[in-house]
Amino acid sequence: MKKSLGVGTFALPSPVWVVGTYDAAGKPNLMTAAWGGICNSRPPSIYVSLRKATYSHGNIMARRAYTVSIPSEKYVREADWIGIATGRELDKFATAKLTSVKGSAVDAPYVDEFPVVLECRVKEVFELGLHTQFVGEIMDVKADENVLNAKGAIDIEKVKPIIFTASSGTYHGVGKKLQDAFTTREMKKG
Amino acid sequence: MKKSLGVGTFALPSPVWVVGTYDAAGKPNLMTAAWGGICNSRPPSIYVSLRKATYSHGNIMARRAYTVSIPSEKYVREADWIGIATGRELDKFATAKLTSVKGSAVDAPYVDEFPVVLECRVKEVFELGLHTQFVGEIMDVKADENVLNAKGAIDIEKVKPIIFTASSGTYHGVGKKLQDAFTTREMKKG
Numbered sequence A, B: 001m002k003k004s005l006g007v008g009t010f011a012l013p014s015p016v017w018v019v020g021t022y023d024a025a026g027k028p029n030l031m032t033a034a035w036g037g038i039c040n041s042r043p044p045s046i047y048v049s050l051r052k053a054t055y056s057h058g059n060i061m062a063r064r065a066y067t068v069s070i071p072s073e074k075y076v077r078e079a080d081w082i083g084i085a086t087g088r089e090l091d092k093f094a095t096a097k098l099t100s101v102k103g104s105a106v107d108a109p110y111v112d113e114f115p116v117v118l119e120c121r122v123k124e125v126f127e128l129g130l131h132t133q134f135v136g137e138i139m140d141v142k143a144d145e146n147v148l149n150a151k152g153a154i155d156i157e158k159v160k161p162i163i164f165t166a167s168s169g170t171y172h173g174v175g176k177k178l179q180d181a182f183t184t185r186e187m188k189k190g
Helices: A055-063 A073-082 B055-063 B073-082
Strands: A003-006 A017-022 A028-033 A036-041 A044-051 A065-070 A100-102 A109-111 A116-127 A131-143 A163-165 A170-180 B003-006 B017-022 B028-033 B036-041 B044-051 B065-070 B100-102 B109-111 B116-127 B131-143 B163-165 B170-180
Touching (some): A017 A044, A017 A055, A017 A109, A028 A044, A028 A055, A028 A073, A036 B036, A036 B044, A036 B131, A044 A055, A044 A116, A044 B036, A055 A065, A065 A109, A065 A131, A073 B170, A109 A116, A116 B116, A131 B036, A170 B073, B017 B044, B017 B055, B017 B109, B028 B055, B044 B055, B044 B065, B055 B065, B065 B131, B073 B170, B109 B116
Antiparallel strands (some): A003 B131, A017 A065, A036 A044, A065 A116, A100 A109, A116 A131, A131 B003, A170 B170, B017 B028, B036 B044, B044 B131, B065 B116, B116 B131, B163 B170
16 A cells, blocks of 8 residues: 655656756856656657746747756766856856866857766747746767767766655665666566 | 767666556556656646557547556566557556556556556647657655655655666666755855
C-alpha cells in the first residue's frame, strides 16, 4: 500500500543544467535549471522551464537562443550558487570564475569549464503557469575530448553530471553502470 | 577547445520512467520513456514525450490520463524490456510479472512494485515533430513508506532510480550525495 504525498514536483532524477544567455547589453548571464529534459528526437529538441521573474527569461525572449552547459560534480557549489544569485545585480561568470564562450551555432554563451554543452534555438514558447517552457532545437552539441569514450560518444562516468532531487533538496553524483540499454529482448519465464 | 559532435539528443542525465495507461478495452499497458521531466511548479506539472507510433500514445489521447512509475535499479531489466516490447501484442504487466493498480486520482494504472508513482491528468498536447509532448498536471504522488526519509520526503538513495544516457546507450545508478541544494550563498573570493 503506497502512501499519498499529495501534489508536488516529486519526480526523480532531475538534471542540474546551467542555462547561458546574453542580456540586452551583451552581458553573458547564467542560471541553473532542474526543470529540463529532451522532448523530441526529430528535430532533436530540449527544453528548460523558467519563471518569468528570472533575468534569463527576458534574455531568451529577446534573443530566442540559449545554451545548456552541463556541470561536472566538482562544480556543484558553482551550480548551486548560480541558481540562487541574480544576473541583474552581478556578472555571474566573473564572480564564479567561469569562462564565457560565445556559441558557434546560436547567439548565446556557454561555460567553457563544463564538459558538455548544447546550443539551442528557441522553437516554441509554452506558458504553463508559473513557468514558461522554452523548447529549443539543438543546433550543436559540444564536449571536451576527455569525456568521450572509445567510440567518440559522451561517457556519463567521465562527465559526472549532477542529479537534483526536489523532494529532499539534495544533489547526488552518478553511480555504477547497471547495463546497456535496449538489450533485454525477453523476460524470463518464471 | 571543445569538440563539436553535431546534432543529437545528447543531454544527460535522462530519467527512466514507466508510463501507465489503459487501452480502449481497459487492458493496462506500460512503456518506458526517457524523454520526460518536470516542466512547471504551479500547477505542478510533468511531461512525457512519446512517438505517435506507440500504443500508449493512442491510449493517452483517448483517456487524457497517464501515470509515471519510477523503477528502482533492481528493475532495470523490466524497464528496458518494457521499452522494447509493444502492448499491442501482449500484456506487459503479466509478462514482466508486475502488478497493475488503478490510480486513485486519474484513469490510468501504475506499477505497484515501483517505489514512486505520479498520477497525471493531461493538460496540454504539443506536437513537436517525431514526438508528442504530453504535459500532465500532477494530481497525486504516491510512494512506498520505506523510501521516505525522517521528514517524510522521498529519499533518492532509497528509491535508487535509473539514469539513462542517450549518447552511449547505458543505464546507471545514483551515486553519493554531493551537498544540500540552495545552500551556497556566496562564492569565495579568489
